[in-house]
Amino acid sequence: MQAGLLDTYRKPTLTRGALAWALSAVLSAFYLVLYFTEALTPVARATGLGDKWTLYGFLYTVAMVAGGVYFLRRHGNSRYERIRTIVVVAVQVVLAFALPIVMKVFGAREYYFSYFWPLKIEYLYPSVILSHPFLIVAWSFVGSLVAFPVLAWFLGKRFYCSWVCGCGGLANTAGEPFRHLSDKSEAAWKVEKVSVYLVLAIAVAATVVVWANWAVGSRHPAFASFAFAVQKWYGFAIGAMFAGVLGVGLYPLMGTRVWCRFGCPMAAMLGIIQRFGRFRITVKKDMCIACGNCSTYCEMGIDVRSYAMANQDVRRAACVGCGMCAHLCPRGVLKLENRPVRLKAGQPIRVYAAGP
Amino acid sequence: MHYAILGNGVAGMEAALALRRRDAKARISLISDEHDFFYSRPALMYVFCGQLDLRGTEPYERSSYDRMRLERVRARVGALDAGRRTLAFDDGRPLAYDRLLLAAGSRAREGSWPGTKGPGVHAFVTLRDMEALDRDARPGRRAVVIGGGLIGVEVAEVLLRRGVSVTFVIRESWYFPLALDAQESQVVAEHMRAHGCDVRLGVNVTEIARDGDGRVRSVRLEDGGEVPCDVVVVAIGVVPNTGFLAASGLRLSSGGAIEVDDALRTSAPDVWAAGDCANVTWADGSRRPEQLWYTARDQGRVAARSMSGEDVTYRRGTWYNSAKFFDLEWTTVGHVPALLNWDNTPLDPGPAYRSVFERVPDRPVTWRIVLEGDRVAGFNMLGGRWNHEVLRAWVEEERTLDWVRAHLDEARFDEELGGPVRAGR
Numbered sequence: 001m002q003a004g005l006l007d008t009y010r011k012p013t014l015t016r017g018a019l020a021w022a023l024s025a026v027l028s029a030f031y032l033v034l035y036f037t038e039a040l041t042p043v044a045r046a047t048g049l050g051d052k053w054t055l056y057g058f059l060y061t062v063a064m065v066a067g068g069v070y071f072l073r074r075h076g077n078s079r080y081e082r083i084r085t086i087v088v089v090a091v092q093v094v095l096a097f098a099l100p101i102v103m104k105v106f107g108a109r110e111y112y113f114s115y116f117w118p119l120k121i122e123y124l125y126p127s128v129i130l131s132h133p134f135l136i137v138a139w140s141f142v143g144s145l146v147a148f149p150v151l152a153w154f155l156g157k158r159f160y161c162s163w164v165c166g167c168g169g170l171a172n173t174a175g176e177p178f179r180h181l182s183d184k185s186e187a188a189w190k191v192e193k194v195s196v197y198l199v200l201a202i203a204v205a206a207t208v209v210v211w212a213n214w215a216v217g218s219r220h221p222a223f224a225s226f227a228f229a230v231q232k233w234y235g236f237a238i239g240a241m242f243a244g245v246l247g248v249g250l251y252p253l254m255g256t257r258v259w260c261r262f263g264c265p266m267a268a269m270l271g272i273i274q275r276f277g278r279f280r281i282t283v284k285k286d287m288c289i290a291c292g293n294c295s296t297y298c299e300m301g302i303d304v305r306s307y308a309m310a311n312q313d314v315r316r317a318a319c320v321g322c323g324m325c326a327h328l329c330p331r332g333v334l335k336l337e338n339r340p341v342r343l344k345a346g347q348p349i350r351v352y353a354a355g356p
Numbered sequence: 357m358h359y360a361i362l363g364n365g366v367a368g369m370e371a372a373l374a375l376r377r378r379d380a381k382a383r384i385s386l387i388s389d390e391h392d393f394f395y396s397r398p399a400l401m402y403v404f405c406g407q408l409d410l411r412g413t414e415p416y417e418r419s420s421y422d423r424m425r426l427e428r429v430r431a432r433v434g435a436l437d438a439g440r441r442t443l444a445f446d447d448g449r450p451l452a453y454d455r456l457l458l459a460a461g462s463r464a465r466e467g468s469w470p471g472t473k474g475p476g477v478h479a480f481v482t483l484r485d486m487e488a489l490d491r492d493a494r495p496g497r498r499a500v501v502i503g504g505g506l507i508g509v510e511v512a513e514v515l516l517r518r519g520v521s522v523t524f525v526i527r528e529s530w531y532f533p534l535a536l537d538a539q540e541s542q543v544v545a546e547h548m549r550a551h552g553c554d555v556r557l558g559v560n561v562t563e564i565a566r567d568g569d570g571r572v573r574s575v576r577l578e579d580g581g582e583v584p585c586d587v588v589v590v591a592i593g594v595v596p597n598t599g600f601l602a603a604s605g606l607r608l609s610s611g612g613a614i615e616v617d618d619a620l621r622t623s624a625p626d627v628w629a630a631g632d633c634a635n636v637t638w639a640d641g642s643r644r645p646e647q648l649w650y651t652a653r654d655q656g657r658v659a660a661r662s663m664s665g666e667d668v669t670y671r672r673g674t675w676y677n678s679a680k681f682f683d684l685e686w687t688t689v690g691h692v693p694a695l696l697n698w699d700n701t702p703l704d705p706g707p708a709y710r711s712v713f714e715r716v717p718d719r720p721v722t723w724r725i726v727l728e729g730d731r732v733a734g735f736n737m738l739g740g741r742w743n744h745e746v747l748r749a750w751v752e753e754e755r756t757l758d759w760v761r762a763h764l765d766e767a768r769f770d771e772e773l774g775g776p777v778r779a780g781r
């Protein structure tokens with residue numbers, strides 16, 4: 001067994017007990033206050049952090065660092081988990097926290113180098129593009145439209161979702177104790193299949209509308225106000241309510257990847273590519289004892305066990321490659337892989353001469 | 357057609373699923389006195405320590421039973437009347453069948469020492485066993501685990517994690533001699549001791565001593581030693597769960613397992629048996645039950661084909677198995693002979709036997725390659741992850757030692773970024 005998981009199912013905070021509901025309410029309330037009031041602004045000023053967003057970034061980063069240490073104590077016996085966690089926390093500290101502050105100090109507009117369209121939808125809005133230096137715009141374009149699809153093809157979407165992204169980073173550090181709460185039911189999967197691609201479609205549509213407005217806006221005031229409404233509505237419904245209030249607020253009830261799984265357009269986009277790319281989880285034939293550790297601790301609610309029992313490699317758009325299923329499998333049945341299929345681990349490249 | 361399946365463990369469940377796939381219309385009854393749904397017995401330790409909930413160990417969603425029209429009967433079968441094709445439940449209700457599969461599994465073998473019967477002495481095979489131990493094994497208590505097999509080590513691990521101190525009493529002079537050699541056992545014993553487990557090798561239990569109120573006080577050992585304790589877990593193997601067949605006329609082995617032919621038919625018409633309770637022919641020609649998850653699964657599938665009229669033969673392919681000793685994973689493939697008898701006399705593996713043992717320096721990672729003459733016949737891999745399919749292919753292809761050594765890396769199945777593994781000489 002994994003020592004850190006002792007009594008997971010005996011803790012009221014981790015089994016949707018009253019405490020879990022209370023915690024969920026507190027987290028949601030925090031996000032509501034953050035997004036829709038200025039209550040945190042005085043706190044930010046008093047602590048010398050300037051505005052509420054910098055304060056939020058600071059708290060977020062602290063949560064990730066502390067959660068990362070906690071994670072390493074629980075799962076640091078896996079080298080994959082160790083390296084992944086150190087990287088995702090380092091990315092947060094450097095690219096998403098320190099660098100933007102440094103930029104601000106030097107009078108530049110802050111920029112979060114680890115976030116990209118369509119997750120950070122405004123990074124491909126004309127307003128952002130036109131107000132940033134060329135190199136940053138290039139970083140953003142090349143990242144979203146060239147590098148990410150290529151990387152997702154070769155490595156799977158995990159390179160972003162589990163190694164870089166701050167949303168995934170918080171889920172896998174501070175949110176770690178809640179990962180088993182992901183909904184494994186078939187019903188959840190049916191919702192997920194629709195909702196995540198719907199949000200991607202909306203994100204693409206919203207981006208197109210905003211660009212179209214930039215191109216023709218001044219001539220069509222009605223369209224301009226429509227585009228403005230789209231932008232605002234997307235920011236409210238998807239950015240604030242879904243990713244923030246629900247995404248983190250539901251940690252104690254539905255696990256840590258509610259946003260990543262049901263809403264994130266980046267996850268949807270990279271997932272489609274992953275589905276046809278190289279990344280998969282190889283299953284060792286006929287070795288599964290059906291214990292359920294993999295499925296229980298899959299934060300994306302994938303029924304990994306059903307694949308293992310059927311000797312089928314896991315190729316799922318949803319998988320964020322956190323590696324936890326492989327790490328926890330007591331029979332070593334699972335292996336994350338992105339080698340070409342013909343070089344699949346444990347499948348000898350059969351070019352030996354016949355005979356011994 | 358009414359198929360009755362006694363037992364919803366892996367053998368029974370796999371048979372039910374296979375029968376349903378073959379016949380969409382048949383009536384299928386799944387009987388169990390243990391749990392309403394198929395769950396993974398090897399996962400009991402994870403439920404005990406709270407890493408999983410019982411529902412998480414059920415491979416199929418509860419709603420799917422109705423969808424697949426698997427009728428579940430939660431009751432204990434007390435008798436079988438094969439002549440009338442009827443099962444009788446303990447409450448007297450009968451259940452008529454057309455074809456019956458007995459997949460009754462195992463129960464724990466009981467100790468025969470004085471003091472065995474009574475409170476405080478536990479087993480770890482069924483859900484009820486687990487629940488009883490769960491109530492009794494409170495943090496701070498002291499436990500003695502008796503028996504040097506796979507269930508014993510799992511129990512020792514979860515008890516220790518819970519804060520129960522554990523003395524692991526093993527009759528043989530090294531741990532798990534059925535599958536490990538002396539050096540491998542040494543590695544495992546060191547590992548268990550490093551986790552705080554007090555491992556006592558080569559000692560026999562003579563008595564479970566109780567105080568005036570009947571509470572367990574200690575375990576007495578043959579060497580005169582005495583281990584004070586509050587809880588005892590007896591993990592000295594399992595026996596077929598076939599007591600209810602005593603009056604059925606079915607042919608049983610001396611150990612109580614149900615005799616079956618190659619198509620898993622029992623001695624009675626329209627009755628098949630599969631899994632832990634069936635006495636089958638092993639590769640070496642001997643007849644014994646195979647008490648493994650993997651074989652129970654395969655037997656259940658074969659039995660279903662046999663029951664639906666196919667001409668099938670159950671044969672286990674090249675042997676493989678896996679387990680975990682605390683944090684040490686173990687994979688075995690092919691012919692790895694036992695080297696020590698239960699009475700601590702050495703077993704002769706035959707003149708052609710030779711083995712090569714290697715250990716990664718400073719890490720509990722070892723492998724043993726077993727040779728028959730100059731060909732590789734088996735692998736015993738400890739501490740790392742290996743793909744048994746690759747190792748199996750090499751055994752079947754009768755590779756030489758040098759060849760296998762040169763290609764060993766191809767069989768590795770460790771997590772990514774696991775780093776290199778090199779044996780020291």
Ligand SMILES: Cc1cc2nc3c(=O)[nH]c(=O)nc-3n(C[C@H](O)[C@H](O)[C@H](O)COP(=O)(O)OP(=O)(O)OC[C@H]3O[C@@H](n4cnc5c(N)ncnc54)[C@H](O)[C@@H]3O)c2cc1C
Pocket residue numbers: 289362363364365366367368387388389390391397398399400401431432433434459460461462480481482507510597600630631632633646647648649650652678679
């Ligand atoms: C703690 C533990 C860990 C294990 N770990 C491993 C492992 O890691 N790898 C491995 O290969 N094997 C392992 N095993 C062995 C493996 O679990 C068994 O070989 C396998 O479960 C046998 O399956 P089965 O379907 O034959 O029987 P079982 O799973 O035992 O199912 C038998 C069913 O029959 C029912 N039944 C029996 N008699 C009656 C009756 N009279 N009336 C009504 N119902 C009845 C029982 O309720 C039970 O549900 C482990 C066993 C235990 C106990």
Ligand code: SF4
Pocket residue numbers: 281294297298299300301302304314318319320321322323324325326
């Ligand atoms: S399938 Fe495994 S690697 Fe993928 S998200 Fe689930 S637990 Fe993580």
Ligand code: SF4
Pocket residue numbers: 287288289290291292293294295304305308309325328329330331332333334
């Ligand atoms: S793949 Fe591993 S963790 Fe998942 S059910 Fe099978 S044995 Fe358990």
